[in-house]
Amino acid sequence: MTAEPLAERGASGRADAPHRYREITDARGRVYRVGESDREILGRPRWTMVVLPWVAMIAISVFEYAYGAAEDTLSAAHHWTSSNTFWVLSVWIFFQAGVSFPAGKLREKGVLTSRAAMVTGAVLSLLGFVSLSHAPNVAAAMAGFGLLGGVGSGLIYSTCVNMVGKWYPERRGGKTGFVNGGFAYGAVPFIFLFSYGFDTSNYRVVLDLVGLYVLAVTLVAGLFFKDPPKNWWPAHVDPLRHGAAGRTAVALAKNPPATAQFTPGEALRTGVVPLMWVCMLCCAGVSIFGISFQVPFAKEMGFGPMIAASSMGVMSVINGTGRGVVGWLSDRLGRRPTLTYVCLALSVAQFGVLWAGEIRNQPLFLVFAFLSGFAGGAFYPLFAALVPDYFGENNNASNYGMVYSAKLVSGLFGGGVGAMVVHSWGYVGAYTTAGAVSLLAAALSLLLRQPGAPTARAQTGTAGLSSPPGAS
Known part of the structure; x- marks a missing residue:
């Protein structure tokens, strides 16, 4: 219609x-x-609001995706157990995800601009790495790296992801995926640095320098951030008739604009947000488990540091590039079907990594690490694009913050609880559980529907009728 x-x-x-x-x-x-036009608002083309968030995401990727490679040295230097070290990461994940919703509310009320969020996040990120390098005990590391670093990187992450959807409302899948991808493959140099050039003799200097790098990149990028006005739509695309050609026409046909600008309360009452939340909880928990334990699992299987680091490097590269590819595909296939395919691939990858490790097959291990990395990151931009597709752009920072908050719980399961499961059940039990949880996520994704969208019968028989916000 x-x-x-x-x-x-x-x-x-x-x-x-x-x-x-x-x-x-x-x-x-x-x-x-x-x-x-974008140039009238920004003073430059809107593609700069894809590149700048992408650069900032590359910088903060070291927090999560390189942490597993640094675990051995951190444990030895601070005299922590492996479980203690991973609980520090779990606290970081909790605050990195948890800050998204309150920061979104402050941004939408005009209290916190995107530029201020980036500057604050940059400073807190530096403090996070300095705290990790000089922490006298686990509690101090949790407060510094976990809380301060988590809030800082969370401010940067949520600001970058939401920015892209606002500037590309007509074709957000590929753009969101591209920006989101930087959060994974940006860590690759640090994975090898932490695997080969990071030890108890230099860990403080290395971590302090990494913190300064994150500060510099995110601060410079963030100073150029600017949101478009509320309800902004690119002038060359007719929002009523979807009067576009080529890729834009296909993207709008497969992923039509939201039927209204839903407030967080209205979005929550549709019942779709809780369903998205549980689905992301499952996906993110499995993804964080893979990030945290793939290198330790590879080493335990006797693959050696090169294969272990390479498997994580491959996982991070494909995790990042896969986000862009899947975002592009979702513009053509539809966001919801693409999400289901990604969840199924994530399940296959968990069983595959376990099988390849058990039979000590290095090439096969890298193949499934490839698949795990691809699927373990691809769902993030899909949810980031699905939320404004379903609920509109004006309150996207808050609405996506509600969905993304699932990661604060999944971080506990994927990191700290994952360590306990590995200790109690071994890697066989842990990877089998991860594969089953991914299958559950695939089943839940089949239930997602755009709130207020007309059914096929309504489209043919009652064209012109509308549904109010909150209708499902």
Whole structure:
């Protein structure tokens, strides 16, 4: 169904509107602000708001994706057990994910600008690495690296991911996936650094320098951040008739715009947010488990440090590039079906890594590490694009924050609880459980539906009717 405009008003004469634009309303009451180009708002093309978040995501990827490679040295240097070391990572994951929703609310209320969020995140990220290098005990590391570093990197992560969807509302899958990918493959140099050039004699210097690197990159990138106005839509794409050609037309057909701009309360009441939350909980828990334990598992299987580091390096590269590829595919296949395929691939990868390790087959181990890395990151940009697809862009920072908060719980399962499961059941029990949880996520993804979207019968028999926010 193509909605006809119900209202249109000019805004070029208003004192608070420096650029010419108009607001048009579709049959369901959703408002689109059209007429302003990206250059008028930013002073530069909008693709810069893909590149700058991507660079910042590359910088903060070292927090999570290189941590497993540093675990042995950290444990030896601080005299921690392996479980203690991974609990530090679990605390980091808790705050990295947990800050997304409150930060989103502050951004949408105008209390916290995207630029301020990036600057604050940059400083806290530095403090996180300095705390990890100089922590006198586990509690101090949890407070410094876990809490401060988690909040800092979480501010940067959520700001970067939400920024892209706002600037590319008509074709967000590939762009979101590209930016999200930097959060994985940006850690590759540090995986090898922590595997070969990181020991108890230099760990403090190395970690302090890594913190300064993260500060410099994220601070410079963040100073150029700017959100588009509420309801902004690119002038060359008709939001009512989807009057676009080529890739944009396909993307809008497979992933139509949200029927309304849902507030967090309205989005929660649809029942779709809780379903997304549980699905992400399963996927993220399995992904974090793989990130945390693939290198230790490879070493226990006797593959040696080169294969162990290479498997994690491959996993991080494919984890990142896979996010961009899957985002691009979701623009063509549809976000929800693509998510189901990714969950199934994640399950196969868990059983495959276990099998290859058990039979001591190094090439096969790398193949399944490849698949694990691909699927273990691909679901993140899919959820990041699904949320504004379903609930609109205006409150996306808060709405996505609710869904992404699942990671704060999954971090406990994938890291700390994962260590306990490995200790109690061994790697066979742990990887088997991870594979089963991924299958559950695939089943849950089949239930996702865009709130307020007309059914096939309504599209053919009752065209023009609309559904209010909160209808499912």
